Amino acid sequence: MLAFLFRRLAAGAVLVVVVATTTFLLLSLTGTDVARNILGETATQSAVTAKRHELGLDQPLVERYWHWAEHALQGNLGSSWFTGEPVNQSLTDTLPVTLSIVLAGMLVAAVLSVTLGTAAALRGGWVDRVVQFAAVLGTAVPSFLIALVLAVTLAVQLGWLPATGYVALGDSPGDWLRSITLPALSLAVAATAATAMQVRGALIDVLRADFVRTLRARGLTTRSVVFRHALRNAAPPALTVLALQFIGLIGGAVVVEKVFGLPGIGTLANSAAVRGDAPVLLGTVVVTVVIVVAVNLLLDIAYGWLNPKVRIS
């Protein structure tokens, strides 16, 4: 198990390096003159040259990359080209917002998908058809469209929940919960739908397994057979899908944050992308991938805990 986790950790590290390098190269290959963009059309050529030197853009690409990578390894992701604010600071400010809505969304998705998937697999008939149909709709509709509908109806029209803004958990837990409810729900829909279908499918397969018949032959109650044995066996594949959904959730958060006016990592990345602020964009990409790797590692541990074959070998 430890060797397995170590391998996954190493793979995660490689992933971060590959993505960071690719992103760096992509952002360096743009034809636009960043220094000119920062200073504006009216700036003198010498000022532009000076700015370019200040940002290190007159250095060769390889040198710039080493410079960035060296600092990044020490935990310093540089500063914004436009505002001069350290990227680390921007990330520290925005990360809690994004993590709040994404993790809350994951939690909702996990609970709902197990409930719906189990109901569909056990009840069959119309329950199954309704869940399946809803799942198709849920996976198809982009989260930001759901967010728009929720924002306009529940927040703007009915005023039940705030339409915009974020309240830190430390400031007021109640308001924090209110501010993340709608964004988290919008994000949860697609993940719920996809995972519920996986739970359903896996549970149907497990319930057909030989050992389930043997457990029944031993006279165990349906409750024990389904909820203790079958669901436990169906959990690993469902967890794999949930891990994939997490990546989708982070992507969805970029747009959902805009809908609800949340100052999260997506908003940071978006404004950096629009301006062409490479250090900030690069920083958000790196942090995103690190989070993805971390969450996948956690899910790997959970997977091993659920699956003795992985744990003991």
Add this chain to the structure above:
Amino acid sequence: MTTVEPSTAPAQRDRLLRRTLRDPVAVVCLAVLGLVIAGSLAAPLLTSHDPARSVLADTLAPMSGSHPLGGDGVGRDVLARLLYGGRTSLVGGTIAVLVAFAVGAPLGLVSGFYRGWFDAVAGWIVNIIMAVPAIIVMLVVMAAVSQDLNVAMIVLGVIMAPMVFRLIRASVLAVREELYVDAARVAGLGDARIMRRHILPVVIAPSVIQATQVFALAIGIQAGLAFLGLGKASQPSWGAMLNDAFTNVYNEPMLLVWPGLAMGLTILSSSLLGNAVRDALGVAEPVVAKRRRHRAKAAGAPVADLPADRLLTVSGLCVAYGEKTVVDGVDLIVARGEVLGLVGESGSGKSQTAFSVLGLLPDQAEVTADQLSFDGKDLLGLDLADLNALRGRGIGYIPQEPMSNLDPCFRIGFQLAEPMRKHLRLSRTEARTKALELLARVGIADPERVFRSYPHQISGGMAQRVLIAGAVSCDPRLLIADEPTTALDVTVQAEVLDLMRSLQRERGMGMILVTHDFGVVADICDRVAVMQRGRIVEAAPAARIFAGPAHEYTRMLLDSTLEGGPARGPLVTPAEPVKEVTS
């Protein structure tokens, strides 16, 4: 993403299309998509406005003759933007689908067909691409390369290629496992020919489904990007319309409705269409927990001349799956402490008969009987709770395949203790002590270790001993053993039979031993019932069967066993090869 099972019936493609078109949902979806396509193609005919031209006076203009859907936040015609925006979406979705398939399909084909280093490298790259949220990659690409949405869609196609890659690779792997690809190879067909003839037809249907998903996803992501404010202002799109509408949501909420509706309907139609194709292909339906066991006629009067020590009485038992009857009027009696061998070839209905006693047949099975009683208790019409009280406690069950009959997620000790704690109301420590005793009794050298082990950590022979221990743990009066030695090594078979025989004598249990092997019958059975095509053709004491079989079929079974080979295959032309529950 739902995984798509590759179809194995290439010739049914036309039928698939017809079946899809018979689904009203699919027809509605096609109509909606057709309408969207027609609208965007005919945009110049339907409106004379330029979708990118702002007229200050038309800012948030109400609906009117010249602006059927009004004007947007900066005075552009909403209808024109909706129609031309449809073009952007449809073109974008199509680009993404084409690129995703152009990149993913050939790579998946090669990866799945040749495996090896190429498969490893491709898999590695795919994992990297799938680990980064698509929209974040798109932000970087649009910041770095181009603000053109169509260029972005090409990149998106590459990002989504892994979805296609995985599907095609999995389909190819599945087909490769089929023997006919090897056969084709032996027959001298080239790889290209094999791919075209055998693999292409199989991947087409799942690819269509996947294409609808990629299309829907791409349209959503494209709109998301435009909603974020990326993309060129000259490129009208539904996402940009949503962006404009959202900034004016307090003034003119209707502006949100049109692009939202257009986008939602297009995406849903595309997805539901894919779903309709999948339905037409046919997928797994859940088994609904509903028991259908009932009496054929009004309870037959108990036959008078029966011995008082009878444990199980089965009479007129029938099991049918739809039109197909697999057990057809079986009568059986097991006396207390007696071992009955139920013998027959695969598909003769012997396992089905055994399972009907336990009430463990699949729910599609229609079970009827004149009488089905155990130890004076009528088994027909028992509710689930009463049946559960009997299973394990009154009737024990030993399955055929040891490894697949233990729950892989739980320790053996737990699996042994659970029924004892329920039936015998033992405490945790009592159950543990008894489980260890049982393990020792069934001949396991190190009970403590096996008690702590997971099923994958022990051998098949040990697992079968564990299952036997489980079957007798709650002191049942009847044991039903379904081919208990078939899956074991020959050396272990004899030991396991000995064990069952000694346990049976020691506890005075009745036993039904389902088998195809007269060697097993000779070892331990008191009486034998021979089944063929769902009927009992001969029933007699074991000695008499061996001395002089009355039925020709029994003779044939005996002969084939004596010749050495176990009688697995059908000996006479079977009426209908029926799938056994155990197989």
